[in-house]
Amino acid sequence: MPNPTTSLLSIRGLVKHFDISGGLLDQLTLEKGRLRRRRTTVKALNDVSFEIRRGETLSVVGESGCGKSTLARTVIGLYPPNRGQVIYGDQRIDHLTARQMLPFRRRMQMIFQDPYASLNPRMTVARILEEPVIFHNPGMSAAAAAEKVADVMDQVGVDPKWADRYPHEFSGGQRQRISIARALMVDPEFIVADEPVSALDVSIQAQILNLLMDAQEQRGLTYLFITHDLSVVRHISTRVAVMYLGTLCELAPAASIFNQPRHPYTQALLSAIPRLGEQRSRHIRLKGEVPTPIHLPSGCVFHGRCLYADERCRQEVPTATPLGPDGLVACHRVAEGKM
Amino acid sequence: MKAWWRFKNSYFFYSFRRDPVALVSFSVFFFLVLVSLFAPVIAPHNPYDTSTIDVMDAEIPPSWMDGGQERFWLGTDIQGRDLYSTMLYGLRTSVAIGIGAVLFQGILGIVVGLTAGYVGGRVDGFLMRVADIQFSIPYLIVAIITSAIFQLAFGVGRFEQLAMPLLILIIGISEWPKYARTVRASVLGEKQKEYVEAARVIGLNPVRIMYRHILPNTLTPVLVISTIQVAQAVMSEAALSFLGLGMPVTKPSLGSLIKAGFQYVFSGSWWITTFPGILLVTFTLVVILFGDWLRDVLNPKLYKG
Amino acid sequence: MTHLLEVENLEVRFALRFGDLTAIDDISFHLDKKEKLGIVGESGAGKSVTGFAIINLLSKPGYIAGGRIRFEGREISRLSAEALRQIRGNRISMIFQDPMMTLNPVLTIGTQMVETVLAHRRVGKAEARALALEKLRKVYIPSPEKRLDQYPHEMSGGMRQRIVIAIALLTDPALIIADEPTTALDVTIQAGIMELLTELCETEEMGLILITHDLAVVSQVTERIAVMYAGRIIETGYTADIVAHPRHPYTIGLINSLPGLRQAGSRLEQIPGMMPNLTAIPAGCAFHPRCFLATPECRAARPELVAVNGGRQWAACHRLELTAGRNLLHH
Numbered sequence: 022m023p024n025p026t027t028s029l030l031s032i033r034g035l036v037k038h039f040d041i042s043g044g045l046l047d048q049l050t051l052e053k054g055r056l057r058r059r060r061t062t063v064k065a066l067n068d069v070s071f072e073i074r075r076g077e078t079l080s081v082v083g084e085s086g087c088g089k090s091t092l093a094r095t096v097i098g099l100y101p102p103n104r105g106q107v108i109y110g111d112q113r114i115d116h117l118t119a120r121q122m123l124p125f126r127r128r129m130q131m132i133f134q135d136p137y138a139s140l141n142p143r144m145t146v147a148r149i150l151e152e153p154v155i156f157h158n159p160g161m162s163a164a165a166a167a168e169k170v171a172d173v174m175d176q177v178g179v180d181p182k183w184a185d186r187y188p189h190e191f192s193g194g195q196r197q198r199i200s201i202a203r204a205l206m207v208d209p210e211f212i213v214a215d216e217p218v219s220a221l222d223v224s225i226q227a228q229i230l231n232l233l234m235d236a237q238e239q240r241g242l243t244y245l246f247i248t249h250d251l252s253v254v255r256h257i258s259t260r261v262a263v264m265y266l267g268t269l270c271e272l273a274p275a276a277s278i279f280n281q282p283r284h285p286y287t288q289a290l291l292s293a294i295p296r297l298g299e300q301r302s303r304h305i306r307l308k309g310e311v312p313t314p315i316h317l318p319s320g321c322v323f324h325g326r327c328l329y330a331d332e333r334c335r336q337e338v339p340t341a342t343p344l345g346p347d348g349l350v351a352c353h354r355v356a357e358g359k360m
Numbered sequence: 361m362k363a364w365w366r367f368k369n370s371y372f373f374y375s376f377r378r379d380p381v382a383l384v385s386f387s388v389f390f391f392l393v394l395v396s397l398f399a400p401v402i403a404p405h406n407p408y409d410t411s412t413i414d415v416m417d418a419e420i421p422p423s424w425m426d427g428g429q430e431r432f433w434l435g436t437d438i439q440g441r442d443l444y445s446t447m448l449y450g451l452r453t454s455v456a457i458g459i460g461a462v463l464f465q466g467i468l469g470i471v472v473g474l475t476a477g478y479v480g481g482r483v484d485g486f487l488m489r490v491a492d493i494q495f496s497i498p499y500l501i502v503a504i505i506t507s508a509i510f511q512l513a514f515g516v517g518r519f520e521q522l523a524m525p526l527l528i529l530i531i532g533i534s535e536w537p538k539y540a541r542t543v544r545a546s547v548l549g550e551k552q553k554e555y556v557e558a559a560r561v562i563g564l565n566p567v568r569i570m571y572r573h574i575l576p577n578t579l580t581p582v583l584v585i586s587t588i589q590v591a592q593a594v595m596s597e598a599a600l601s602f603l604g605l606g607m608p609v610t611k612p613s614l615g616s617l618i619k620a621g622f623q624y625v626f627s628g629s630w631w632i633t634t635f636p637g638i639l640l641v642t643f644t645l646v647v648i649l650f651g652d653w654l655r656d657v658l659n660p661k662l663y664k665g
Numbered sequence: 666m667t668h669l670l671e672v673e674n675l676e677v678r679f680a681l682r683f684g685d686l687t688a689i690d691d692i693s694f695h696l697d698k699k700e701k702l703g704i705v706g707e708s709g710a711g712k713s714v715t716g717f718a719i720i721n722l723l724s725k726p727g728y729i730a731g732g733r734i735r736f737e738g739r740e741i742s743r744l745s746a747e748a749l750r751q752i753r754g755n756r757i758s759m760i761f762q763d764p765m766m767t768l769n770p771v772l773t774i775g776t777q778m779v780e781t782v783l784a785h786r787r788v789g790k791a792e793a794r795a796l797a798l799e800k801l802r803k804v805y806i807p808s809p810e811k812r813l814d815q816y817p818h819e820m821s822g823g824m825r826q827r828i829v830i831a832i833a834l835l836t837d838p839a840l841i842i843a844d845e846p847t848t849a850l851d852v853t854i855q856a857g858i859m860e861l862l863t864e865l866c867e868t869e870e871m872g873l874i875l876i877t878h879d880l881a882v883v884s885q886v887t888e889r890i891a892v893m894y895a896g897r898i899i900e901t902g903y904t905a906d907i908v909a910h911p912r913h914p915y916t917i918g919l920i921n922s923l924p925g926l927r928q929a930g931s932r933l934e935q936i937p938g939m940m941p942n943l944t945a946i947p948a949g950c951a952f953h954p955r956c957f958l959a960t961p962e963c964r965a966a967r968p969e970l971v972a973v974n975g976g977r978q979w980a981a982c983h984r985l986e987l988t989a990g991r992n993l994l995h996h
Contacts (some may be wrong), residue, residue: 044485084851084852084853084854085822085851094557097561098561099557099560099561119563119565122563123563126561126562126563127563129561130561131557131558131561133554133557133558134554135554138553138554138555139553139554139555139557139558140555140558141555141559141573141576141577142555142577143576143577144573152559152562152564153562156562156563156564157562157563192939194939200558203558207562222707222708222878222939222940223707223878223880223919223922223923224707224918224919224922224935224936224939224940225707225939226922226924227921227922227923227924227933227934227935227936228935228936228937230924230933231932231933231935234930234932249851249852251852252881252923252924252925253924255924255925255929256924256925256927256929256930256933257924257929257930258929275929276929289853290852290853292856293852293853293855293856294852294881294925295852295855295856295859295879295881295882295884295885296881296885296925297880297881297884297908297920297923297925297926298884298905298908298909299884299885304853304856304857304860306857307853310821310823310824311821
């Protein structure tokens, strides 16, 4: 059992596959003169387990297609998992009805990547922000809601007197602030942030990261932070989870993962970060390319590109084993003590 | 006040003011709608009032021609009704049927398209197949069958009374798939946007998300096709009436006026069919021109400098 | 000595309904063979417009309003469309952020490459195909023969960008302009592409203009950089010097706001506000509303680039004496 005093949310054996085979007619193929029905599934998440601790920032990093966005959306309940559990506090929430889910909806919120698509263009900022509070507190007076809107706008650094404007009148950075404000309106304790600064310019990125860190400090928030930007991860994370092709490779405290990555993929990924003022970083060149999540490799999903893979890696799927008190790593070579 | 100010300074209003085609077509359209609305006030005669109609006045040519009378500016029709007044009333009927049919098909199409697009899966498959089937049946066949059944069931007398709602129903039913398809296509685009996910994370129920969040963002293409659809519906009405499936002669629409006058074109009374014809063409033309301009100006892919 | 590319006092404007808008205001730089120049800035700084202006590919309302662009000793900003086409895509190639801007999705890689060769050279089809193969090998495409018969959608983003580079190399250009070539790619792929571009500059004796918002990438690849803000170059010089001790407050702010350099978890230094819109560029120094050193002088007079650090750096700021002697990398 996860320890409820430290663990806020845990996921166990999460599997999410998407059927992309389309309609019945698209599924039919002719094979050796016989008509067969074939389904195509994208295996976005394959047996992912870890827990998020109260008050921490757990970052999930990985390259495009590794399943990190799917993970975020499965955790928050936008996608139902095919298998596995999402446990909030001590209650399983992945199979709840919409009504049973409501009390959890106000405890967990989400911030999105694209500041241009995440705000409804036909609603004023005031309406965007008051909708969640009024929905969760039906008895709330209009004046109280307006006061709350002004309060939160103030906190995220958007002048409340602009509440009657539409999203398109704001810059990308300000929109992202409004998006954060919407998440904060219901006073959540857990926020999933899906690439919240990736679409922003460097100088604006710093403003938003500071805002997120301030909000965490003032409100005791817990973040699940999804990003591909490793320098951002290093700056804000308590712990970091590295994903590859829908599986968790390694999870460790930020300092130790950056100083001493254990999984071969983590090592390659971190070696590729461009660093300011360092002439030509020596990055580890991986062979080949990321396979598609439709046809997963056997054994360890990374074996085809790994510099250290052997026969066992090709056959047997490595399980995530604890590494120190705060970490996990899924690699046969590390488990065998050869890395 | 604020909304007006916003509108006045918008790109939309700016390009409207600068485009002569848009200006003229909208003004004419607006004028015609106004005239048809106030037809009872403007028209010198009431074509519905049989007591004022005198068969002796039949087929009087327009006032500027030989034999024309001051009383009847555009002449009279075969029953002795003042053509000018009858046209105003006819336009009123045509516009009412056109707008009514578009409202009906719009509401039906939007509900179906929104549901199909948002729910997806089998519901989507089913609804869109129904739309396809509906689309593949020509509206004339729908009209012929419906009015035949109707006349059989209720008698010709009742039919004359109910012709207008019936036409709205027929034209609406045969054209709703256009709305359903358009709305579904834009719902599929909007559905993936993050603001919809944000609404789901808040916990809002699907109906509220569909109608409060997605629907307002799909209305632009709906607006564009609506203009074209009004023109289309007015023309459908005229065609049906011309074929004798629409408005009866006692309750003239532009179509039934054209039909009534058509038989007399070669006997010299060309005006009975020509003037309503010109009015019909003018009306549909300005609506289509305005719709074209609207489509261009609302197209996000075009440069807006 | 003439440079490969010389841009002098370039000015680009956009003709809009409410009047002209200056997008690029009086910028000058030069580039030599084998040299790599980075143009850095945030969105709206005018860095992409600069790239398009060099090859005169500005789209409709934009036009070159002044200045000179000399390429291999020839003035090219006033060339006829035909003469320009000879240079563009022949002596100068451009690489975009999205490979699909260059690649046609309905043609095979081979067809597209052969067509490119045939458009610029008088050679046979077989010869063109051989040349295509050679260039694909140069960009380290595995099994290039097979790739020639594939369509762009059959390849990953990184592979497509390599193909685009191979196409750019087909005409043996002297200059490559790469506009955010790796922004859409993952870090591991990005590292490979950058390495490739660097290597090609050396082996093919090309000049490279790398347009990007990513200071870290630029600092690893280029010898010199130009930092742009609101349509002007506000600091330029040797990359190593600027990265180690930037002198313009904007460059300082930009480097300070990078999360990688700070103590993890600490507050990032942020530049308040945002880049001004081109329609409302502040008077005087365009950066003054966001600058922590601004004085009334900065509001009144526009600073010009002046040499600092023994001519290794140039910065346009009235208060340069206050920004001397800082070394950001070793806090």
